[in-house]
Amino acid sequence: MELRYPRDTIRNISSVLIRHPAFLGATIGILAAFSQALLISAGGPEAYGFCVACHTRDLVNGMTNIVAGTSLALAAISKNSLLPVMSVAGVLIGGYISATLHREHRIKKGTRIEYLWYFLAGVAVLNLAMIFGGCPYRAALRTGYGDLTAILFIVAMAAGVILGAYLMLKKAEREDA
Amino acid sequence: MATGILPREAAIFFVPLVTLLLGILIGYLAQRSGYCSIGGFRDYFLFRHTRLLSGYLTLIVASCAGYLLFWFLTPDAMEHFFWALKSGVATPIPGAPGSLDTTAYLIFSIVPGFFVGLIAVFIGGCPIRQTVMASEGNYKAAWFFVGMCVGSVLFAAIVSGWVVALMRSLGFGV
Structure with missing residues (x-):
């Protein structure tokens, strides 16, 4: 029993740690810096270690360019490499592995009109993020890299979230009354 | 042109591989923690919950620390760190x-x-x-x-x- 005790403690601590968002935040931050240090020779831009919107753009446009022979715009690091950056495919695979291992994989369906709204939201979010040049994650990486304009993005995003949450709160109150 | 740890010929080969592994790790941990940046601000505004928000704020601080660390180790790869000082505010x-x-x-x-x-x-x-x-x-x-x-x-x-x-x-x- 005495021998098992520290191992259980370590296991408990690691399971709490893995489930805490701050641990993932630290992981992304350090590994994004590491991947830039490792791979920057392939091409820019800087502070590009992890970004859901940009890397989706690179993956889709890069594969379209390879398969269909088009020349859609994408970041230099993906243009120069053999294949474009694959982190979004990795996120899908990693999320699927974790959901399956922990029995949290559930098919959740919606209505067709919901699918349409989510599809349009996807198009809109990607285009808005590309106008800025990054999703919330690259904004955080750019802030860490010292780009002060990215702080403006984060502050504006917080303002948008507060307005949206306020509107949803009002709507919920109206439906209750 | 910035140069990283890997030379260019190796880097163009390793870009998809390294980013795929990085993505799998991030996807696994994100599924475990329910990580969300928007959700962080929303939960703080609605319920004063700081759990998700701490994840996003840690990302900013940790990326700054990570870039600082690799700026010391491999200064050539971090050509413009700290951006605001080198390229203008x-x-x-x-x-x-x-x-x-x-x-x-x-x-x-x-x-x-x-x-x-x-x-x-x-x-x-x-x-x-x-x-x-x-x-x-x-x-x-x-x-x-x-x-x-x-x-x-x-x-x-x-x-x-x-x-x-x-x-x-x-x-x-x-």
């Missing part, structure tokens, strides 16, 4: 389309930021949360991901040209 890191003046890029930071926050809070999650929910079997999030894929082709083919032309016609061109 109001200059963004390249990534946004076109060659426009500083004011245009400040507008590009504020307006899209506001609307990304607004839209994402209505659909209940930022891009990474939607991607992870899609991998968990949520069809609505999967349609969001399809929308992102279609949107990236649309942006490269049409929208970026429109935005740059609009900003030029407003007098922000260089």
